[in-house]
Amino acid sequence: MNSDEQTMAGEFVVKKLKKVIAVCAAVFFILVSVHYKLIRPQPVVIPTKDHLHDVSYTRMFNHNKPLSRRPNKTEAGDKALITKIQDFQSKRHKGKPKQVHLTPQTDVNITDIKRIFSTTWRENKTNFMSIRSEIDSLVNTHECFTVTQENTKPGENLTMAHQDKVSRTVFHDIHARLPKESPFKGVTFPRCVVMGSSGLLANSHCGSEIDNADYVFRCNMPPIKDFKDDAGARSNLTTMNVMSIVADRYHLLFNSLEEDKFLRDLEEYSGHFWLPVFGMGSTYSFGLRVLRFLDTKLNGTNLEVLVGHPEHFRNIKQFWEAKGIVHRPSTGLYLTTTAIALCEKVDLYGFWPLPIDIHGNQVKYHYYEDKPSPTIMHDFHLEFLHLAHLHERGVIQIHAGKCKDDLKRH
Template sequence: MVHSMFVVVVIVTIYVVVMLLRYKKLKPLNVALLVLVILLVYQLYGLTASNDNGYRIEKPKGNSEQRIAHILLEAAYCGINEDSLQTIERSLLCQTCRIFNQEQRTIFRYQLRLQPNSSSDMLVMAKDNVYFNESIQFQKSPLVGKHFKSCSVVGNSGILQNSDCGAEIDKSDYIFRCNMAPIKPFGKDAGYRMHFTTMNPSLLKNRYNTFDRIQNISDFREDTSRQTGLIWIPVFGDNYWTRTCFRAYHHHRTTNSKIVFGHPEHFKAIWRFWEKRGLQTWPSTGFYLATTALDLCDEVHLFGFWPFHKRYYPEPHDVKYHYYEHLPWAKKHNMTSEFQLLWQLHMDGILKIHIGRCQQ
């Protein structure tokens, strides 16, 4: 849109100059004003272009690894090319090939914060960021003013199985986890520590039967007693689930953890940020947390992020959808597009994706 405006202004300016010359009414002041208008429009075009050329789903112009990654992810809907998949896996397994780039991280964080309501201060609903406050327990969000040196975002991909990454994950200053994944039986691979855990409303139906029976409530209380830190529920993400989410809040009893409500405006902000860059569906929980962590943390490490059915190293084998259970692969989110964006962030040194075994 701005590009078209710039072209129109240039054409009109040329026309006006020609007319003024024709009727001999061209004065220095007129010329100066016209030049000023052109410069202002050009500056506006440059600023808008610089803000819009960040991380997009498009053909990379970088090295061969980036081009191969693009080919792989383009082919995700019509069959994955095994050679491409092996190449991208080899690239991610080389952890010494990519180091954190502070300059790129700062630029990305600046671009993210240009999106209204995208600050991590809005991640949790509190009395100071909502219009109503009867059911809000915090005067201000527990993450306001927080900043961490290193963070781990633990996804639930089966690639975590037999990874021995638990100790590496637990080294982080702050740890995000997705959807109440069980901890104790899988700690060697997925770690034990937790600070922020999401609970999708669908889990309340699938695992706790929307609390229709006393046993469901008992199971919920037992599971949440094993959690520590914040349990984040998107209460107002969908009106269909609001009542069930409030029931979860009222059934929560343990002091080990606190249930907090996700702010819908923050989720919308993250969604809009990536929608402008080519993501067509709403973000998955893991992708949402990864983006949020980039606002909160200097170094962001992703574990359990692998949206493909297979991997090839150290030997070819299938990958489960979740490391802790057998489920069919879901197509609710466009995870291949999300992975492409995360791949670009990895290549730029903004975050690190870990898919291999961690050294002891």
């Protein structure tokens, strides 16, 4: 074969390869588009103040029947695939306004909510002890809320909190840095506060009430330094979702600048810093990296790192599944349940997932920022209905308005 023939053969092969690549790209684009249409959540409709009396959420509660809910499409979807599709969507719409979508939420009757929170709250110790007994029958929170040397052996495999068929190892170096026993063993707090991050906290002036508690739980590192008057400054246990918080705020601790920013933000908190290292198999390695990083950086500080015990979370999930919440409990619901087991009285602040309050005023998603609601995997409305029911029964107290100290100033 002479040189001309070789050149022609080479050009023929290149043309064929280009055609194959073009066909493959077209097939990929079609497949992604089809998947995107199938699993994209529908945009939420935010009611306004004018719609207050027209909000036709379904009947809030029938105490004699189990709660029903609409299926959550993202729960059945592949999380990795959804992430890829969302990345694909963001690239397609680069430079255009970003449309925010929410996982379908259970309908809420705002009239029933208004009735519940317009009534004077009364503690019912009998109902409280009944719920606590149910929780205690499933798990000993005082000893099993966190992974310790006492309840875990070095080299033991723990089943993931969110994956019953996946387990990961408690390595010897991790076991060695665990507390010997639970810091909650034999301890009961008189009054606990569980903090949410709802925009309902803005201008509430509840800070002093919150800080007067004996123990304060905070979810997912909410900023508090600049919001002390409304959200308080005290923190005894603060949680952090390993992937969403570290990935979104600190870019996976990619460099020293992000590490320094992370450590500076941690200075706002004291007491215990709770990590769900054994949450999912796919995030376990990164959770270990964060745990080991903090172990070297927090010596001599006011923070002690605790690792959440996955069996405790699964038992709490089982408790709520029996009551109709079949999706994964949010951190707020999980900590509220934990607090009922550890405390004599439980107060909730910043727990309000609805876009309007009982007076029809718009409510931001978070008290510390103006960003819209993100795509979520929890049915916050259904959880809120259950918590409102516990509030109505005198088991917990949800604070849904201005605090008394603020009212006295006027």
